[in-house]
Amino acid sequence: MAEPLIDLQSALEEIDKVSELSALQNIKAKYLGKQGVVTRLFKQLSTIPQEEKKAFGQMVNNLKKQLESKIAEKRSEIERRMREEKEQKNRFDITLPGAIRDMGAYHIVTQVMEEVQEFWLSMGFEIATGPEVEEVYYNFEALNTPEWHPARDMHDTFYFNSNRLLRTHTSPIQIRVMEKRNPPLAIFAPGKCYRKDTPDTTHLPMFHQFEVLYVDRHVSVGHLKGVLETFVKRIFGKDRKIRLRPSFFPFTEPSFEVDVSCGICGGAGCRSCGGTGWLEILGSGIVHPNVFRSVGYDPEEWSGFALGMGVERVVMLKHDIADIRDLLRNDKRFLKKFMGVNI
Amino acid sequence: MRIPVEWLNDYIDLTDKNALELANALSLSGTEVESVEFPWNYIEGAFTGRIESVEEHPDADNLVVTKVSVGEKLYQIVTADKTVKAGEYIAVILSGGKLWNLEIKDRKFRGINSEGMFISLEELRLEEKSETVFRFDHPVETGKDIRETLKLDSAVIEVELTANRGDCLSMFGIARELKAIYRKEIEYPLAEIEENQKEKIDISIEEGCKRYTALLMDNVTIKESPLWMKRRLVAAGLRPINNVVDITNYVMLETGHPIHAFDADLIGGNRIIVRKAKSGEKLTLLDGKEVELIESDLLITNGEEPLALAGIMGGMKSGISPNTRRVLLEVAVFDPVTIRKTARRLGISTDSSYRFERGVDPSDSFYVIKRLASLISEFSGATVSSRITDAGTPSEKIKLHLRKWFVDKVLGTVVPIEDIESILSHLGFELEEAGDGWEVEVPAYRYDITQEIDLVEEVGRIYGYEKVPSVLPRILPSQESIPVEIKEIRKLKRILTASGYNEVINYSFLNPEKIKKVSGDFDPPMLQNPLSLDFSAMRPSMIFGLLETASYNFRRQNKDLKIFEIGNVFQNTDKVNEHLSVALLAMGKENAEDYTDKRTLSPYTFKGTIESILQLYGVKYSFEPASEDWLEKRAAADVIINGEKVGYFGIFNAEIADRVFEVKGQELFIAELNVDKLIELKKTVVKETIISPFPRVFRDLSLLVPHHLNFSEVEKTITEYAGKYLTSVKVIDIYKGKGIPEGYRSITVTLTFESSENTLTDEKVSSAIENIIRSLKNTGVNLREQ
Numbered sequence A: 001m002a003e004p005l006i007d008l009q010s011a012l013e014e015i016d017k018v019s020e021l022s023a024l025q026n027i028k029a030k031y032l033g034k035q036g037v038v039t040r041l042f043k044q045l046s047t048i049p050q051e052e053k054k055a056f057g058q059m060v061n062n063l064k065k066q067l068e069s070k071i072a073e074k075r076s077e078i079e080r081r082m083r084e085e086k087e088q089k090n091r092f093d094i095t096l097p098g099a100i101r102d103m104g105a106y107h108i109v110t111q112v113m114e115e116v117q118e119f120w121l122s123m124g125f126e127i128a129t130g131p132e133v134e135e136v137y138y139n140f141e142a143l144n145t146p147e148w149h150p151a152r153d154m155h156d157t158f159y160f161n162s163n164r165l166l167r168t169h170t171s172p173i174q175i176r177v178m179e180k181r182n183p184p185l186a187i188f189a190p191g192k193c194y195r196k197d198t199p200d201t202t203h204l205p206m207f208h209q210f211e212v213l214y215v216d217r218h219v220s221v222g223h224l225k226g227v228l229e230t231f232v233k234r235i236f237g238k239d240r241k242i243r244l245r246p247s248f249f250p251f252t253e254p255s256f257e258v259d260v261s262c263g264i265c266g267g268a269g270c271r272s273c274g275g276t277g278w279l280e281i282l283g284s285g286i287v288h289p290n291v292f293r294s295v296g297y298d299p300e301e302w303s304g305f306a307l308g309m310g311v312e313r314v315v316m317l318k319h320d321i322a323d324i325r326d327l328l329r330n331d332k333r334f335l336k337k338f339m340g341v342n343i
Numbered sequence B: 001m002r003i004p005v006e007w008l009n010d011y012i013d014l015t016d017k018n019a020l021e022l023a024n025a026l027s028l029s030g031t032e033v034e035s036v037e038f039p040w041n042y043i044e045g046a047f048t049g050r051i052e053s054v055e056e057h058p059d060a061d062n063l064v065v066t067k068v069s070v071g072e073k074l075y076q077i078v079t080a081d082k083t084v085k086a087g088e089y090i091a092v093i094l095s096g097g098k099l100w101n102l103e104i105k106d107r108k109f110r111g112i113n114s115e116g117m118f119i120s121l122e123e124l125r126l127e128e129k130s131e132t133v134f135r136f137d138h139p140v141e142t143g144k145d146i147r148e149t150l151k152l153d154s155a156v157i158e159v160e161l162t163a164n165r166g167d168c169l170s171m172f173g174i175a176r177e178l179k180a181i182y183r184k185e186i187e188y189p190l191a192e193i194e195e196n197q198k199e200k201i202d203i204s205i206e207e208g209c210k211r212y213t214a215l216l217m218d219n220v221t222i223k224e225s226p227l228w229m230k231r232r233l234v235a236a237g238l239r240p241i242n243n244v245v246d247i248t249n250y251v252m253l254e255t256g257h258p259i260h261a262f263d264a265d266l267i268g269g270n271r272i273i274v275r276k277a278k279s280g281e282k283l284t285l286l287d288g289k290e291v292e293l294i295e296s297d298l299l300i301t302n303g304e305e306p307l308a309l310a311g312i313m314g315g316m317k318s319g320i321s322p323n324t325r326r327v328l329l330e331v332a333v334f335d336p337v338t339i340r341k342t343a344r345r346l347g348i349s350t351d352s353s354y355r356f357e358r359g360v361d362p363s364d365s366f367y368v369i370k371r372l373a374s375l376i377s378e379f380s381g382a383t384v385s386s387r388i389t390d391a392g393t394p395s396e397k398i399k400l401h402l403r404k405w406f407v408d409k410v411l412g413t414v415v416p417i418e419d420i421e422s423i424l425s426h427l428g429f430e431l432e433e434a435g436d437g438w439e440v441e442v443p444a445y446r447y448d449i450t451q452e453i454d455l456v457e458e459v460g461r462i463y464g465y466e467k468v469p470s471v472l473p474r475i476l477p478s479q480e481s482i483p484v485e486i487k488e489i490r491k492l493k494r495i496l497t498a499s500g501y502n503e504v505i506n507y508s509f510l511n512p513e514k515i516k517k518v519s520g521d522f523d524p525p526m527l528q529n530p531l532s533l534d535f536s537a538m539r540p541s542m543i544f545g546l547l548e549t550a551s552y553n554f555r556r557q558n559k560d561l562k563i564f565e566i567g568n569v570f571q572n573t574d575k576v577n578e579h580l581s582v583a584l585l586a587m588g589k590e591n592a593e594d595y596t597d598k599r600t601l602s603p604y605t606f607k608g609t610i611e612s613i614l615q616l617y618g619v620k621y622s623f624e625p626a627s628e629d630w631l632e633k634r635a636a637a638d639v640i641i642n643g644e645k646v647g648y649f650g651i652f653n654a655e656i657a658d659r660v661f662e663v664k665g666q667e668l669f670i671a672e673l674n675v676d677k678l679i680e681l682k683k684t685v686v687k688e689t690i691i692s693p694f695p696r697v698f699r700d701l702s703l704l705v706p707h708h709l710n711f712s713e714v715e716k717t718i719t720e721y722a723g724k725y726l727t728s729v730k731v732i733d734i735y736k737g738k739g740i741p742e743g744y745r746s747i748t749v750t751l752t753f754e755s756s757e758n759t760l761t762d763e764k765v766s767s768a769i770e771n772i773i774r775s776l777k778n779t780g781v782n783l784r785e786q
């Protein structure tokens, strides 16, 4: 029997050492190609004595199979490695920051106003607006606040002349709407208001308010309570309660200051509520018959409630802002902080 | 107003309530409580004591050493008050006690230990300046807390009264509230005097004075008031002066009725003429200020010269002095509006004017003057020397009808009849059953009760709103749509925030001088009564607030900024007009948060943002050279729609930015659009246009355009000569530099051709292109050689 011309072990080792596809290709040609070692061995088969032929054939076949499988294995190994290298090269570092498309923020006052507005729209109220420069009649007289009434002290007013002023509340919108339309009606009126207050931590000479007016045939304090409770739960949280404290506004009677239970102590009394357990949030009441008279509604037939609330106050309560003036400083960092809080 | 609870106790028994309960009850029935405080809590560890012995200090002439018994114990106290005597009862703070922030400790005076110190009335705030330590004028039990013995331990409830409740500006008023709340009774102090006819007073009044009641008293001795009165006045926030003045204040706080006392010897005769002032008439008031009067002011005169500004302040000349022997007491009722007008005009507000403005009871004048006289005679030794003389009348009491069902309807609950009757009668109303309710007589002090609804409120606030059940009304869905400006505001805010702009809110007020520093073209409306110069003009444009915001942020290293504001701006017309405006400001990087985008803002990207907004309105807009002189001419434009200017944008003048707003080294892009105009011009009806089923043909042209030629001219030529199939001209590239001749730039446009009838042939498009190229050549624009 002829000695094999090949040492299988060293051939396998030779394949193992290969790291490039081209080198593997050369080795494949060297052993299995047309002039390859194994091919030549097959050609020797005819010269092999008959009795050894079978064994020799088997030996060469086996050799071929082993080399083939080793090469295939090596090929897929190299291909896998190349693929990995390529991936590695093109890998992107997902921990690097994204190229952020800078979105602008809604002012926090807008955000809270929108949130409040959503509520009233969902209750069936419609939105109404009015001018910031008002006539004395709409700001005061039609609202049952005649000249020289001490109630005007509550509204230190900016005047342009004896008849034109900056509205001190959104209530003139009530009058403008009622003058044009017949009851029943349910309106929500947002807007800027102005009072002659020197800016400090809790006052601004310009602020945002909204006014709510509901007029129908049998509107009572009970309805006002029901609506306020729902409102407070929606805006401040389900566990919050309200109480009505009798007060005085010329255009409503009875009139109420509305307190919401303190969110920090839950009503037990703490520093932020001055120990009372309650925080004053808005003014409200049953529309005064004189207001209806001034717009030509019959107070015997129609009744209603009205409420007005300062938006900055809600913003401060909800977001723990200690100085109201921060709201108008417009520091970019402040503006960004409230990005997407409510909208 | 400050309410000492121990004082209230004189009239209504509140011993079963603590101050917090009272405060809570008041606040839930309509009297807003500001605070509950104990005004003498700054003194701790001070006791009553008896001086057992007084000895000279061995080493100091100005000191004495005393032994003081406090309860069972004896203490050694060194004092500089050498008038103290054995057997006197005093007040002493012992070591361990506190006076304000001062902790009292054992202290050696020239070698002799003192275990505390004596207290003077000055330290108790009951005297302006004390010469000696305080002594009781009668024996007291020693070892008691001084606050208890002197009744300085009672709470003071500070209330803020609403403008309608002038009747509550007194102890009586608050007692009446508590009477109704607790359904208790009130005991008013007795006030009896003996009138006589030794002297006669002549009174005449005119419009503005409803009632004038006067009394003369003789043999007055001006001295200090009794301690209890001083204590109450101090607790109520007033400064004790002398017995007569203190008593007028005391009775005012007690009854709510302002009172004036004249020195009768200084008014020249016993004549009181109440009349309107003559224009230009002058009067020097008690506080030394001279006021010049007008014809609507009301004066108290002696027939010739003015004595007092009615209801506001007495005159200096006839005031009470230490030498006063005779007094004329005035208990008057003046018209609220007359008093308010004068007080407002002169900028004076006194306890008296404050009460008259809110309405004073005209029916209790006799009681008040008797109460006054009896106290003055008790504490000054004075005697009555005239009759109570009266001019005018108490006004008629009004009667109102109250319907039971109306009460229930307004309050939203069925209030028991007994409650309604009990509440109203405890509040001083007189009820008589009538028809479906009651005839209700209103007490004269209730100026605020004029209609049935006022009675309903009275019932409600005492009955308690916690008893009213909550109900949700059934509100029908509205048929009105959201007002267009609200919609526009929301839309603009959405677009602008999505474009990276942050919403800001600035004051509508401006300093007019700052406006002038930017441009003389603005004419802002001015407030008649501004807070200060900084807040005196209404913004004629939104840019000032944005520039201030940019300045604020720039100075705080926020140098990349995109902001906008939507709000009203104001025009100086007769009526003072306003319109809705949106303004944008940007500086620094195009995309500050994007580190892969190194671009700084350019006029083109900024203009793009403006155009994105304009496109929301579906109208054709164009740009013309800017008319604002505070924009840089090289990069600014006015926005024109239908031939009307609706706004502008551009780079803000760099010199003004630096000088006025301290922003330098950075361009400020600024724009403003009139939103009301945009709404007005907005294309409201958008109809569907058929989208052609045939393919579009695109052709790119790279054009060499001379620098001086605006692209708008190029575009105009293209559209004019392209024929009917051209549907759009779109700029896709601008190039300057290599290969482009000096004085030119290359603009590449994509032209889109489209027909709704058939597929466009190559010839048709090519002939259009040839046409365009030929016409462009005539304007100096050539194709760029590829």
Ligand SMILES: [Zn+2]
Pocket (backbone or CB within 6 Å): A262, A263, A264, A265, A266, A267, A268, A269, A270, A271, A272, A273, A274, A275, A277, A278
């Ligand atoms: Zn709390």
